[in-house]
Amino acid sequence: MASAEDEAFNIDGNSFNSDLYLSKLLKEGNLKQIMEKECEIVRESQYLHSEMQTLVYENYNKFISATDTVRKMRKDFKNMQAEMERLNANMEKITQFSGTISDSLKDSRGAVDKLCETGQLLRKLQFLFLLPSRLNESIAKGLYSDAVSDYLHAQRVLERYGSQPSFQGIQKECEEIVNQLITLLKERLATHDATAAQLAESVCLLVQLQGSDEALNEKFLCSSEPRLLNHLETLKDTNNCSDLLEWVERGNSGLLADLCIVVSSYNEMFLATANSDSVIQNLNHFTENIMLKYLELAKVQFESNAIKSGTEILVRSLDKFYRRLQAINQQIHGNDYANEAADIVMTVILSKGQNYFNMIKAQFWERLVSIRQSIASKTSGDLKEMLSSLQVFIMEKVQASLQDLMIFLQSGLSFSFKPACVNCVVKACIDLVSDTITDLVSVVKGFCVLQATNNSTPAQLLLILSKLCYELQNSGINCLLSQGNTLLDKASHLAESVCIPDSLGINLCKHAGEGAQTLLDSYVNHVGLKVSQMLRVSVLSREWIRVPEPRGVRAVARRVLEALAAAEQDALQLYDSGTTTRQSSDSSRRTHSLSASKLPYRSNWSNGVLDSSLASNINKLFSEKIEIFSPVEPTKVSIMTGIVKISLKTFLECVRLRTYSRYGLQQMQVDIHYLQLYLWQYVHDENLVHILLDEVLGSVINRCIDPRLMEPSVVEIICERG
Template sequence: MEVEGGEPLDDKAKRMRDLLSSFYSQDPSSATTPATKSSWRYATLDTINTASFDADLYMNLLVQKSNLEGLLQKHVEMAAEIKNLDTDLQMLVYENYNKFISATDTIKRMKNNIAGMETNMEQLLEKIMSVQSRSDGVDTSLFEKREQIEKVHRTRNLLRKVQFIYDLPARLEKCIKLEAYSDAVKFYVGAMPIFKAYGDSSFHDCKRQSEEAVNIITKNLQGKVFSDSESIQTRAEAVMLLKQLDFPVENLKVKLFEKLEQYLMDLRLQPTETSKDSVDVEACSDQKEVPASVSSGAHEASVREFAEAVRAYKEIFSHSEPQLSKLAHDLIRKHFEATHQQIKKQIHSADLVEILRVIWTDVLLMDEVLPEALLPDLALQSARDALKDYFSSLFNRLLLGISDAITKAQVSQREGIHEEHYIQEALEASRDAVIQGSRNVLQEFRHLHDENSALLVKLRDLIVDWVQEGFQNFFRKLDGYFRLLSGKSHPDSQELNFVEKIPADKISPGLVLVLAELSLFIEQNAISKITEEIASSFSDGGIRGSEYGPAFVPAEICRIFRSSVETFLHLYIKMRTQKISIMFKKRFAAPNWVKHKEPREVHMFVDLLLQQFEEIGNEVKQVLPQSIHRKHHRTDSNGSTTSSRSNPLRDDRLSRSTTQKARSQLLETHLAKLFKQKMEIFTKIEHTQESVITTIVKLSLKSLQEFVRLQTFNRSGFQQIQLDIHFLKSTLKDISEDEAAVDFLLDEVTVGTAERCLDPIPLEPPILDRLVQAKLAKNSEQK
């Protein structure tokens, strides 16, 4: 059996239902229905709980399917079930009996309570009938008087209207004198139905006089509409009054919108003046100008007046929303144009926040009266552009600050100012400009990020991305600026159009050295500090997708500046070497080496060369650190650090007096050179004073060797070069850290000169020493 919902009942619930049905059923025969003979074959042991249960058929099935032990077990189970069912049936009867007793008591109480209610209802009905009869009597007695009173009241109202019509011309004249045009229009509009009905008969004179007064009112209202001294609100009210007088106001629409545009032109200047006042507070106090708060309040009042005028125009002119929306958009655009102008004046973030707050207030006021213009969306997009412009302005300002500090070295060189530590001062100033300037920029950005104004809150996530992207692009641009300063081209040179590209021959080597050291400082110090600042304030939020990665990548910036350090060091060495090479070219191009006179002293060209090395040393010592490695001293016992020509062979060759022996010695030296261990002259450049100076010295001597090989010398010319090189050996050992390589290159110059000499007979060692000592003594006296 199934319940009404279609869900099967458990066995116990089925048995309980069958028991209750059999107990309360009046027709016992209806509880069960005998099974037909044809259904016994389909019967099962589960039919005991159905309405068509057949005891005989059930017993036959049970006997057929069970053995004796099973029948006994089934007997025990059924006896237990019968006992439980009897107990449940007894409890069910007791429970229902208690409910019947409770229901009987309740019915008795209800019968006792209702017994007195019938009498009360009869009394109430009698009283209602009595009141109704008396009310009918009062209505009957007052019916005639009520009709008279209503008739008199209608007559009184009619007389009042008639009196109002007769008094209307005087009222209108009085309103004209007092300029109470709204009351005049209200009076005349109220009298229009009577004039239409009786204006040509009873009230002809009143109608004529009223129309004359209304004509005057119409002219006065038109005058107010076109008066420049009247406010926008007053003009809008005048148009509405004319519209109530059935005046064709559509003809005034063009002129009214022109007036509204003119008012808008005067209104555009307000935010600019407000921001200006907020920036120059001291100037306002000195000149007793209007404070920023007062000016902002006046601007808000003006915008409210403009908004009310827009509301009135919407009510007056149908389908005017597109024109009004255009005016509102124009107002917001002009506000942001003024904002961009203020950004060009390098305002602070607090001033920009104040300007955006004023603009957003205007937007909300206008959005209340003109929601179809969608001003918040326009303002949000314009604010994004303004903030991006401000971010770009701050980064450009930071770049210019760094540029001013860096170019101090270039200006000092260009103007001939020889300060003792000008490169060091320029480097320190540029370092401070990078660190402090970046912190100042971050402080400005932090103020915008933490501001709780509604407009900036909507852009907070974008600000986080712009800060990170801005610093990433800034350092790329800064590296490009460094390269432009050094005379190299850069892909972003168009973005750096404010940088004056210096010709290659006008670039100061000191400037290049500053760029190298500053690039190293940015890589090792500045990037890490700025990364910490960004992470502490701008790491949350952002709308940049995770698939694009972080906007600020310190490792990439460090790699760029690490490469720039090497580039600038090589450029500095190249510039210094080229300058010395030019001096070598002049030295060897001037005299006729074939007709050179006998040397009397060390040539002044050596002094110029040493002066160049000294200048280089002063520059690098101002900015580059010292090397922690020991200097490489030449030892005669180490074959790898000696000259490619052995000292005994060279000394023996230089001491001979005949040309034939000298030339034969050259052959011996070439043969000895083939069997000597190769010496490493040019090693990797390190970022130290000694490494840079030594590299320049080596390159200069190598250049000197090449110039020597292009000349032909007589004996005196060869001896002059020999004397100069011998003097350089005693002086360059204190300049270069790789003394062995320098000695080797000096020997190469001497031997190369001998190879190009027609009569290579050297000076005697005593003569060399005497001339060198004389030169040293002379230099000492000059110092």
């Protein structure tokens, strides 16, 4: 019903209802809309009226034209019938006249035939008498083929009538001239300046004059070889030229064109008359020798230009080279030179992929050196920006290289449909991604070795490279492999789809993860040893027996906190904060349990020290062992925890090497409490700091000759003032 109602309001439909349309228009539209609609309908009506008049006038004109045409055809048909009758009468008269003429010339027809035969014989005799001069003239002008053609044309007559005295002189003179021509043809075979067409013409004429023999085909090949070798020398001299397309064109139009002329001429002259094994073997050996040298030159040329030539030029050159050798296969039988060309194409593809890898490797190393110099000179402190530049560089370069390799699979190329070439492109893509990631991880691991041997690698560079490896492991490698598969899906036009295997991504991600872990552990060790060196020097370079009463915190404690704060700032730029375990908001303000409760202030400290040492050792038995050099997680808290553990462990081992006075113990108590006030915020579990610092203080007490600790309140006042 809705459709019927719509048809009723459709002004162009068959079921249009003007009353309903008008009532709807009056109900829904205002006065201005109604007037505009009226003007529109009037304008359309006038236009339709004008179109209708035009159609009527055109049809009327066509009708009048058709009537005139029919009237004219009737008149012309009558005239045509009269013409045909006159033509028939004329043909009958011509037939009668032809019969009369034939009857009158019947008697003289035989005489005319005899005269024609006599004239033809005279022309032949004239040709024979003029043959020596014609031969000499053709030879003088270099028209050897015309001379041979004339001689062969007259040879049958001379052989038939040569015994007659009148023809003996002509035959003898012609034979002498032909012998001279044979000598000239053989001399042209021996010259190195003759073209392949001239050599073929000479051999063809000699075959026509002397017949085919094995010595002649060998001489033909020997005469053709110097010119082909000259082509090879020319190509060799132009090796490493800047225009690879020009080099291929020279080979196609020069060497291969002449070789095809030699082979086709050889087949026409010798194989057609004597299809023996020796004749075929001579040709095969000759062509294999030339083609082997040409393919060696082509391989060197393409491999050398794979580095400096653009991919588009390289692919176009390979396509021309491959197409020409495909055509050679149709003319030269023996080896499959198209497969030889395909092998060169695959070699170039792999070489191109290797060149891309070498370029990325060199440029990546340059960027690493630049970043290292920036860190060393402290011209830039934005580690995140440095990381982003490295990551973007690797992704863009590898993706651009993969895109470039897909040019070898364009659908218009002659070798792009071959499965071997497609698989070679896939292998080049796999090698490019695999070698890039593997070499990158090996390079960055080398910085760990350098840092461990001579401590020359900046710690911030290790942190940047560790994050780079983590980013590659988490998303970068899979993104590159996905990009490669997408490009292969678009470029490959074979029935079977090709792709990069998933196992490659798993192995590369695992390798990148191992490199990231190694770098992060190396960074923690580097910074931890740097802080440890501060603590070690501060402990071992001081005479703790003669220190004065402590009045403040030593400068080394502040430098340690500054170094940790700098390391935390660097880690926060690249890694997430991570989770921490906090016991209470004021836990950082507590004093050591060992100093507050285990050692009460009294005159005899021996029993107290023994009791505290025994209690500390018993607590160690039941507490979890602290792994100092455990693997670091990729979070800021885990990194800082590793640095703090190494630093405090070194502090503990250095403390055990010294002997302390009462004031030395108290100075250590102040420094330890000061460190405790701030170190807890860097680790994931503050108990770890408390345990290690308690061990340090306990070790100092055990090495003290007069173990008297300061009051905790006094320690806090000194630390707050410091």
